């Protein structure tokens with residue numbers, strides 16, 4: 257007799273509503289990823305998923321003052337399935353019980369009547385090395401923990417704080433189970449065990465606790481309904497030990513609420529990380545609640561470190577058991593396996609020789625951007641070894657902006673190259689003392705779900721800080737292997753500027769003018785880059801030093817005439833540095849339709865020890881452009897220090913290396 261709802265038997269439909277409860281900490285990060293995965297898997301199998309995000313936990317406390325708003329419970333009840341991230345955080349740890357995020361979680365479980373919590377503990381062969389247990393112990397482990405979820409000590413009454421006979425403060429809880437509560441979870445567990453290896457181990461503390469004594473009595477009684485399942489009993493302290501000594505002895509475990517909570521966290525480590533364990537909570541009727549077993553992990557929240565697999569797999573069980581959409585679920589399971597096969601790992605499951613990736617929650621859905629930049633022949637861009645490429649400028653709200661892509665950007669302490677984007681504000685229009693605070697989204701187009709996805713960022717631009725921080729979007733290897741982002745060796749990047757605040761002596765607010773989208777194409781030359789080098793020896797620096805700037809003779813590379821401009825005391829954007837720019841000669845006629853894209857390196861040669869100062873950037877030759885360079889090329893103190901060898905007597909040597917890597921046009 258099946259006593260829990262499994263909608264594999266529900267009538268197949270093609271459209272379902274899913275309630276998302278992102279919650280707190282890493283909850284929104286992992287739910288965002290899982291949502292995208294669910295969307296794509298569903299779409300590929302003709303299953304339309306309509307998502308509705310509701311408040312819960314600390315997020316709900318902040319917004320409406322309660323951890324489980326009535327609307328959230330109502331929306332969850334009315335939907336076909338619920339995907340929950342995690343709740344909780346330091347901020348609410350000392351709140352009164354009814355104002356704790358955890359109370360919201362207990363209330364939704366009770367409110368939905370999801371008394372049976374199924375937690376699969378499966379060691380992926382690819383992750384055996386990530387397990388802290390020896391390979392021969394961890395390999396092949398496949399356990400199902402069936403945890404009772406709406407009874408026991410988490411809900412039992414009386415509970416509270418009091419005073420004992422000595423006048424001392426006390427805290428107390430009640431571990432209580434009724435026969436019907438035990439019988440129904442036992443039946444679920446026997447059903448589950450019957451479909452698996454046919455072995456059920458009931459875990460309790462019947463040597464001490466009355467609630468456990470009743471538990472053992474009833475589980476034994478229910479066993480008579482399942483003669484094909486072999487039942488054993490184990491005390492919880494022994495079970496905790498056996499799980500690390502010999503986990504393969506277990507097939508299905510059934511236990512109460514608190515023991516299930518603790519033992520499944522322990523068991524998760526056999527698989528490598530708590531970030532791997534999904535769960536399904538089901539009741540006799542109504543939608544199921546699907547959630548990773550981990551909490552909100554405030555220690556890593558917002559740091560791009562969360563492992564989203566537990567939530568992604570919770571999404572897969574939602575599809576399979578919640579909606580009966582087996583094929584879409586299978587797609588997700590296969591995708592997880594392929595990701596692991598391809599060697600991608602978040603930090604919690606990282607092992608030597610694999611590729612460390614951040615959880616990609618940063619790739620949340622973004623607006624369709626103001627500025628779209630399509631890079632054709634992306635792999636050829638990598639061959640140029642360009643550290644970055646810059647778009648031609650686009651105009652917005654009275655300023656000139658650029659997008660910069662760095663295809664191999666490395667974060668601190670992380671060897672993984674990422675494709676990163678930065679927004680650049682052309683600084684020369686900014687007055688001293690003006691700061692432009694821009695809130696923006698940088699994104700990459702996902703061809704699979706036809707969405708731009710990326711992350712939100714903000715930056716205070718001023719005339720000395722014209723490049724925003726580089727925002728890592730996706731590991732380069734992941735981009736190269738994906739069919740979602742890279743199509744025909746092309747990918748599309750974007751930036752949407754959401755808000756601009758200018759603080760200046762006459763403080764003004766700028767209304768972001770969302771005009772027609774600007775589109776640019778960047779065609780990377782597949783081979784045969786045009787290259788040129790020019791060396792300029794300045795013989796009389798001390799004489800020229802009195803000028804604001806001076807220039808080299810003209811030289812020609814790639815059909816353009818160039819010269820180098822030096823500001824011996826720095827340009828208006830520099831701070832005690834020598835400024836160096838590469839400029840286009842006025843006689844250039846730059847065509848409107850297609851502009852050259854180049855990589856340039858300027859260097860000042862070390863004449864004593866061969867230690868040169870080199871700086872490299874990408875540039876686009878567009879009508880009206882006159883130069884590119886660095887206000888702070890080298891501090892004047894170092895440049896003029898005779899021991900450094902950059903200025904010898906009054907001589908210095910400047911070199912320009914130019915490579916035309918492609919062309920750009922307006923799309």
Ligand SMILES: NC(=O)C1=CN([C@@H]2O[C@H](COP(=O)(O)OP(=O)(O)OC[C@H]3O[C@@H](n4cnc5c(N)ncnc54)[C@H](O)[C@@H]3O)[C@@H](O)[C@H]2O)C=CC1
Pocket residue numbers: 282341342343344345346358361529530531532547548549550551552553554555556561562563564566604
């Ligand atoms: N279902 C839920 O929403 C649960 C919520 N909580 C709440 O979460 C908060 C933190 O509790 P903790 O005891 O620290 O447990 P936790 O599960 O949030 O974190 C324990 C450890 O595991 C790591 N971890 C967890 N999930 C991870 C993931 N996906 N990827 C990589 N590492 C991960 C964390 O960084 C931390 O070091 C508390 O407020 C607690 O009440 C705890 C357990 C369950």
Ligand SMILES: CC(C)CC(=O)C(=O)O
Pocket residue numbers: 358359361362517549550
């Ligand atoms: C946060 C608690 C309410 C529950 C818990 O730890 C869990 O169910 O994993």
